[in-house]
Amino acid sequence: MIALSRFGTFSGLQTTSSSSSDVFPNTPTLTFRNATYSSQYLDLRAVETTDRDRNPLQSPSASEQQLVDSYDPAGTIPFIDIANRYAISGAMYSPDTVGGMSWQAVADALKDPNSTQARAIIGSANLITAAICKATGDQPGTVCGGTTIQDLEKKLG
Secondary structure (H helix, E strand, O other): OHHHHOOOEEEOOEEEEOOOOOOOOOOEEEEOOOOEEEOOOOOOOOOOOEOOOOOEOOOOOHHHHHHHHHHOOOOOOOEEEEOOOEEEEOOOOOHHHOOOOOHHHHHHHHOOOOOHHHHHHHHHHHHHHHHHHHHOOOOOHHHHOOHHHHHHHHHHO
């Protein structure tokens, strides 16, 4: 969400938590289900297949399912495809990093760049940002021109 917010605007984004029977139960997270996203740089297609109680919600299109099957036959969540150039399957940091925290506690932790949570969450957002920047030809420059993003882009190849 942080990475995408650097390129556009969300509305209707809501907080939720993972399933109470998950490996990392009740982890604070976001739902894109009823959200909209506008950007002059990106198109976002978010598909949430189940709710936190594992009830069916949305189904991927045939082409979306083909992408998931190609890169992650196990169907790990989240699955992110960036312009068919980069695929991310699964959490980029351990959900235990924010386990047991309230949404407010996570937000407060993000204010301290040296906190474990900020390093994990902002670090992941920076990597996704770098991949998006590669896909957009480094547009916009205000997002893609920073040293951190440029260094990460070089590592992506």
